[in-house]
Amino acid sequence: MNDREVDRQLVRRAQRGDKRAFGLLVSKYQRKLARLLSRLIRDPAEVEDIAQEAFVKAYRALPSFRGDSAFYTWLYRIGINTAKNHLVALGRRAPTTTEFNTDEAEGFEDGEQLRDINTPESVLMSKQIADTVAEAMDELPEELRMAITMREIEGLSYEDIAAAMNCPIGTVRSRIFRARDAIAAKLRPLIDTDEDKRW
Secondary structure (H helix, E strand, C coil): CCHHHHHHHHHHHHHCCCHHHHHHHHHHHHHHHHHHHCCCCCCHHHHHHHHHHHHHHHHHHHHHCCCCCCHHHHHHHHHHHHHHHHHHHCCCCCCCCCCCCHHHHHCCCHHHHHHHHHCHHHHCCCHHHHHHHHHHHHHCCHHHHHHHHHHHHCCCCHHHHHHHHCCCHHHHHHHHHHHHHHHHHHHHHHHCCCCCCCC
16 A cells, blocks of 8 residues: 555545544654745744644645545645745745746756755765755745755655645746756855756
8 A cells, every 4th residue: 555545544534533543644744844844934933833733724624635636735735825824924925936937947857966965975065065055945935945845855746746836837847947056056166067067
């Protein structure tokens, strides 16, 4: 039985009133959701509150969950919306852009190299490079930061990211391309690569 099917069964049980089944879903996704939310909200206490609020909203909305998408995709969307609403309420909305070039994004194939951030070799990388990547991520507009985090850190598929961010796959590809490009530009002086090399 795959992960998605396990979730589906837990959701069905929770929809029938089994609180323990929902508790298992919370245990399974609590840290992942908090990690995702920490890219939007900097204060760890606020992240915890937002994550808890997202789970409460998910529990209340559970009867309407039909299983069209994976449970975690649905939960992430709730979490992202809850965090955005929180930022708006505090007047701290992160800057966003909506421009994208799908052709450019579709042709970009060197992005897989960003996955190598956590390989054994990278453990030997200097603290300066790690700090530069973190700084570059923090400087990204919210929608780019969320897309690259879901892809490179959470390992979600483009389809799941599109569902979670409620946008077309082409937009997701563009956002990930632009995020990778911005990070590569910050790293270029440190790792001495040509400008046409993104990593």
